Amino acid sequence: MSNFTEAVLAARRKGGRGGRPASPMQRREARWGYAFISPWIIGFILFWAVPIGASLVFSTLDFQLTDPGATTFAGGSNWERALSDPDTWTALAATFRFTVLFLPLSLVVALGLALLLNSKHLKFTGLFRLLFFMPSMIPLVAGILIWQQVLNPQTGWVNRLIGLSGVDATGSDGIRWFDNPVLVLFAFSFIGLWGIGNSMIVNLAGLQGIPTELYEAAAIDGAGWWRRLGSITLPLLSPVMFYNLVIGSVLVLQYFVVPWVLFGASGRPGGASKFLLVHFYQEAFVFGNMGYGAALAWLIFIVVAILTGLLFGTARYWVHYGTERS
Template structure:
């Protein structure tokens, strides 16, 4: 559970911020071919998750992966002598490598953020611009507050999804926890106990524990939402 929470603390903020960044960028009227870019960023979500993991296993290869090749071309040297960065074998890098898997499929979150952005009245931006507000001020005082219901929705789904993270470590190393046990997440442990060692009673206990933890976190999020989530139908 500690490893699962550690991974969620890294991957969830990065994924949400990246999806929001793309949505804001592709909502701008100054971007030519917005529909094409929206389609291109959404297309990776159509690829099966197992295929995505295998693709990124090659992309992050320490010797032939194009990310390490790009780093070598830019710096002129290998990151670790004769090898590149060991993205999937270094305990300090593996969580960031798995986060890249998620960024590849960020199209769903981007589309939801984009829908939220398009629901914000343009009159608010025009009034703020007349009052002299710059782009950053409009983002902080108009876009973000009116987008908080969508952010809250994405946060709840992201937390639950992070607690259930399973596919990538299982496909890449069969749930062994490589490297150094860093990828032995809660759901991997649950699967091994239930369907490898056939400890069904213990596995059922783990499943109930996950349900209780997810419920507690969800209740806490809903309890704190009234302090930072703004709905246009409410008076503050």
Template sequence: MTRTAARPPDLAAAPVPARERGRLPGDGVAGYLFLSPWILGIVALTLGPMLTSLYLSFTDYDLFGTPEWVGLDNYGRMFSDSRWLNSLQVTALYVVLAVPVKLAAALAVAVLLDNRRGGQGFYRAAFYGPSLIGGSVSIAIVWKVVFSDDSVVDRLLRAVGIDTGGWAGNPDFSVLMLVLLAVWQLGAPMVIFLAGLKQVPRDLYEAAEVDGAGPWRRFRSITLPMISPVVFFNLVLEVINAFQVFTSAYVVGGPNGQPAGSTLFYTVYLFDRGFGDYRMGYASAMAWMLLLGVGLVTAFLFRTARGWVHYSGDAR
């Protein structure tokens, strides 16, 4: 019997892998055309102003005349500026108080809402709502009125024997008033915490409960380690946001940080120097110092995260 040799495959008819195909003429141009709105936006609205601000930080510029080069004078002048040092202290105090309290409150609310009971949608929307409107001028005005002398909060405190004379006018309580406003806006980190809690396997809780672990032990030994990346994510975001607080502080204390400079946040003083005193060169230098400070704090957080943040598949 004669056997017919197998015919070799037709190489010309075989499909050419995508990576070996030549790009069609105009592919690169079309890609850049689609990217052009983003490229124009990043250059005109971000990189351009940043580079201009960096240049102005080395000049003496009053918004109307020609910038005069002064080198590092603006940066050196900050350390002898008592108001700049005071704004650093006020902002640091706010960050230290507001960030942990807000995150703790957001995590507590998320744990309470992480259940199968009815009405979850309503409660989640109710807690998330203030984060949508809390940064507005109107809310800051209402907050100042509520905490002013002889207002609702002041009357309630006097009813229990505590007379503060109104938090808005008391230097000892004005920052605490703004901290409470920040905590009231816990909706955004709460939603992120809820998403993280949904990823924790339920069988871990069941096994721990069988072993006799109580609610606090389960929370400390299972919940926190499992959602530590989410905690770290919220921590970094809230620290950065806290350093940039402006609207509420400006509405409550004005450009001078009343009362007695207790609400003179860094951004408020920066705005006042740039658009109140028309020292735009000095304000630009302050902005870059703020960027440097936030960058250092963020780098420190990433450094410390190696010891307490545990990711899936991590060998630690």
């Protein structure tokens, strides 16, 4: 047994840190610490751990909200149904199509706005930061209804602006954003980009944390703006970009409110708005198939966990931290 292992075991036997028993003051401070965090622990157990465990149990039951007394054990049938249901794969495909379109777009736009607002040559940057952040403070349902009118085929100002270029965007054959399976994804993206103020602020905070001495040294060496962006800004901002990527991936895979407010569970147009969470909500709370809905919820969790694990697995190749050493 190594000396280090023997020291650890001795410390554990003495019940203290570094081989010394805990003093009465340390024990009192520990009790107060547990007392202060106990509300969070209780809340986590009651509102997170218990529901998560209950949903796993429900996924093995044939449980109907309308007739809970007739609940029977279903084993893995709910999981088999979730994997064989064509609606599940349609919802998964719709979710990933939107993810591939919106996630890179939102990351690039949020970073671009942050770079713009971090510029020393732009005036009234405080006002612009406020204006770009304000849409994220508007209730989401209200914002969706606003965008529903903005993208109206006949009266929406987006189609009217497109019509100024000579394209018939407002006529009978005009651009119908919510009736086309491809265009509706762009409509969802417009609504999502309207609320990227949080990501922009996070990027802006990361940019302002980069030492200005690095840019000054690079400018002296003759590095242009693009060279400074690729060699200084993006590498040092990569932890912030990674954070936005992970959070954005989790949120977009749980995309629900916008398609539900606009289309409900219909999936219009052509199943493009039937995302995974919409499918889950329809089965669990509209049809009352709580057991099947619980299996779908765990399927969503597994998809999110796999994607998040892949992101963390690739992070070591492109995320750079200031404390790292080669």
